[in-house]
Amino acid sequence: MSTTTDAVTESTGTVNHAPRQLLRLATAGSVDDGKSTLIGRLLFDTDSLPSDHLESVVDAAGVPDLAALSDGLRAEREQGITIDVAYRFFSTPTRSYILADTPGHERYTRNMFTGASNAHVAVLLVDARAGVVRQTRRHARIASLLGVNHLVAAVNKIDLVDYDEARLREVEQELVVLAERLGVKDLVVVPLAAKDGDNVVHRSPKTPWYTGPTLLEYLESVELSAPAATPEDLRLPIQWVSRPDASTRRRYTGRLSAGTLRVGDVVTALPSGSSSTITALDTLDPERDLAVAPLSVSVELADDIDVARGDVLVSGAVPDGEDPLEHHPVLARELEATICWFADTPLRAGDRIAVKHTTRTVRGTVGELVSKLDPETLNSDEYPVELALNDIGVVTLRTSSVVVADAYGDNRDGGSFILIDENSNETVGAGTILTAREVKAGERVRTDIRWHPSSLDRGHRWTSVGQRGATVWLTGLPASGKSTVAVALERALVESGRAAYLLDGDNVRHGLSDDLGFSPGDRAENVRRVGHLTRLFADSGIVAIASLVSPLESDREIARTLNKAAELPFIEIHISTPVEECARRDPKGLYAKAKAGELTGLTGWDAPYETPQNPDLAVDTTGADIEEIVTQILALL
Numbered sequence: 001m002s003t004t005t006d007a008v009t010e011s012t013g014t015v016n017h018a019p020r021q022l023l024r025l026a027t028a029g030s031v032d033d034g035k036s037t038l039i040g041r042l043l044f045d046t047d048s049l050p051s052d053h054l055e056s057v058v059d060a061a062g063v064p065d066l067a068a069l070s071d072g073l074r075a076e077r078e079q080g081i082t083i084d085v086a087y088r089f090f091s092t093p094t095r096s097y098i099l100a101d102t103p104g105h106e107r108y109t110r111n112m113f114t115g116a117s118n119a120h121v122a123v124l125l126v127d128a129r130a131g132v133v134r135q136t137r138r139h140a141r142i143a144s145l146l147g148v149n150h151l152v153a154a155v156n157k158i159d160l161v162d163y164d165e166a167r168l169r170e171v172e173q174e175l176v177v178l179a180e181r182l183g184v185k186d187l188v189v190v191p192l193a194a195k196d197g198d199n200v201v202h203r204s205p206k207t208p209w210y211t212g213p214t215l216l217e218y219l220e221s222v223e224l225s226a227p228a229a230t231p232e233d234l235r236l237p238i239q240w241v242s243r244p245d246a247s248t249r250r251r252y253t254g255r256l257s258a259g260t261l262r263v264g265d266v267v268t269a270l271p272s273g274s275s276s277t278i279t280a281l282d283t284l285d286p287e288r289d290l291a292v293a294p295l296s297v298s299v300e301l302a303d304d305i306d307v308a309r310g311d312v313l314v315s316g317a318v319p320d321g322e323d324p325l326e327h328h329p330v331l332a333r334e335l336e337a338t339i340c341w342f343a344d345t346p347l348r349a350g351d352r353i354a355v356k357h358t359t360r361t362v363r364g365t366v367g368e369l370v371s372k373l374d375p376e377t378l379n380s381d382e383y384p385v386e387l388a389l390n391d392i393g394v395v396t397l398r399t400s401s402v403v404v405a406d407a408y409g410d411n412r413d414g415g416s417f418i419l420i421d422e423n424s425n426e427t428v429g430a431g432t433i434l435t436a437r438e439v440k441a442g443e444r445v446r447t448d449i450r451w452h453p454s455s456l457d458r459g460h461r462w463t464s465v466g467q468r469g470a471t472v473w474l475t476g477l478p479a480s481g482k483s484t485v486a487v488a489l490e491r492a493l494v495e496s497g498r499a500a501y502l503l504d505g506d507n508v509r510h511g512l513s514d515d516l517g518f519s520p521g522d523r524a525e526n527v528r529r530v531g532h533l534t535r536l537f538a539d540s541g542i543v544a545i546a547s548l549v550s551p552l553e554s555d556r557e558i559a560r561t562l563n564k565a566a567e568l569p570f571i572e573i574h575i576s577t578p579v580e581e582c583a584r585r586d587p588k589g590l591y592a593k594a595k596a597g598e599l600t601g602l603t604g605w606d607a608p609y610e611t612p613q614n615p616d617l618a619v620d621t622t623g624a625d626i627e628e629i630v631t632q633i634l635a636l637l
Helices: 035-045 049-057 067-070 074-079 107-117 134-145 165-182 215-221 460-464 484-496 505-510 520-539 553-565 579-585 590-595 627-635
Strands: 021-029 084-090 095-101 121-127 152-158 187-191 238-240 249-256 266-270 274-284 298-303 313-317 330-341 352-357 361-375 379-384 392-405 416-422 426-437 471-478 499-503 543-547 570-575 617-619
Touching: 021 266, 035 095, 035 121, 035 152, 035 215, 067 298, 074 215, 107 134, 121 134, 134 152, 134 165, 134 392, 134 617, 152 165, 152 215, 165 187, 187 215, 298 579, 330 361, 330 416, 352 392, 392 426, 392 520, 426 570, 471 520, 471 553, 484 499, 484 570, 484 617, 484 627, 499 505, 499 520, 505 520, 520 543, 520 553, 553 570, 553 627, 570 627, 617 627
Parallel strands: 021 095, 021 121, 121 152, 152 187, 471 543, 471 570, 499 543, 570 617
Antiparallel strands: 084 095, 238 249, 238 313, 249 298, 266 274, 266 313, 274 298, 330 392, 330 426, 352 361, 352 416, 361 379, 361 392, 416 426
């Protein structure tokens, strides 16, 4: 993440003690281009090595093995290659540096994607003898995709071509063409010999024809840009909600990814849309009253609004005449993103996967593979069958619940995510958001497909099968008796010669909705899916019986609207058993777990249930005769 001097100075409690700017850089290159040697030279020539570390890699003649200074893993030393991303630290009087040393081997290309994700500068190693190769193009493309604005092409081993200026110019021209192709605006080409230190930290007399900066001189001079530092562009993903004791108000903690924050600011919590005012702000610096990105902060709000881990605080006030939505992220259910695939098992359309975005994790489905990058030509192949290990491509992801998303070009934190295999819990991909789209459940109009009505007239169908279709929707708290009533209703209908089928909430989640959890967004999506299914059943002449908690009126309205739009009967039954009776029954032990603090988000306990305002029938199963309740429902049918 880009930062200002004030935002990322070395922490001394204040920013008044000659702070040094922090610059993040990532190194990349093919195997044997000399990347480890270059890093070792930077550490050695800036006196950034502990004496005991230096002594361990110095030979009998007192000559240090520069590559061994940075290749920390035993396997790396044995093979002479870098395998994993390693972070190195060095400093000068004016700047501190965090260097992400990414692997050069093609199999570990995915590590370049993660290592460069928050870099200001990418240092691309190029062997002066080989020039631009496949990995050079791939790494440069990754850097451009990740929004790294400054690219240094370190043309290494210039000594092995006798410090030939003509050869440097040939490689430089290849790099200029590559940069133009990728849209890289800031490209600097530095000829160097890392082994001897030529043009790394100190200028080399062996290249009198080169008048540009040394590598370190360039790094020292790079101008850093800050995240949006205006209040209206605030982004604070909530990572933790705490309440130390009963006398203390809740505190909401996270790391600012954009904007500023101070006491008195009006903020809005997304996705709920609730607003409040900041009444306390803690930045671990008692003298600071203004927080700027990327500081970690803890805030207190004036009101007890609904804010949880994964929510994002944004500005609740914008300058006069401006639309607040222009400064807000998108409450997205569909993402078009560039991803790098990390797993041996290929990614295909239809695959289900967990999407971890800022502090929120949701389930996602791969809607479409739009394109795949050809690392040789940098062209894109449209609509590939799959993305294999290390492939980079554009995909669409449909998420089970809302993602509070920005485009990556606008905000690196809010525009990036990782993909996780839910079975193995392994990270299998990383992505950057190109476009985030808001898709409201039940309201989306598809333009790429059309509805095909049955060739059979509904009246003719119903007359032929001897019954009319309908949807019976049972809603109520967990353990209220919904399933008991639904099972009895299904049996009564079938035994009377009518076709009926029970869509039980648990059974639906074993198949149709097995990719959904129990967040508000997932619950809404589950209701939407079941609503569509009941509509198809009812249209065929079957009585569809849906037994779902479906706690929100808006979600149940989606199911009702779907059936009403098709002119199909929709009967809503509210099983109104009190929560005390539900907790007493507790066949699954849910209320006991909620009471013990082992379960959160239980409807009716610590999650809301919106009572139907105008149900067709409301019944309390406490001591009730189930057959009598079934008789009442049959009368409605």
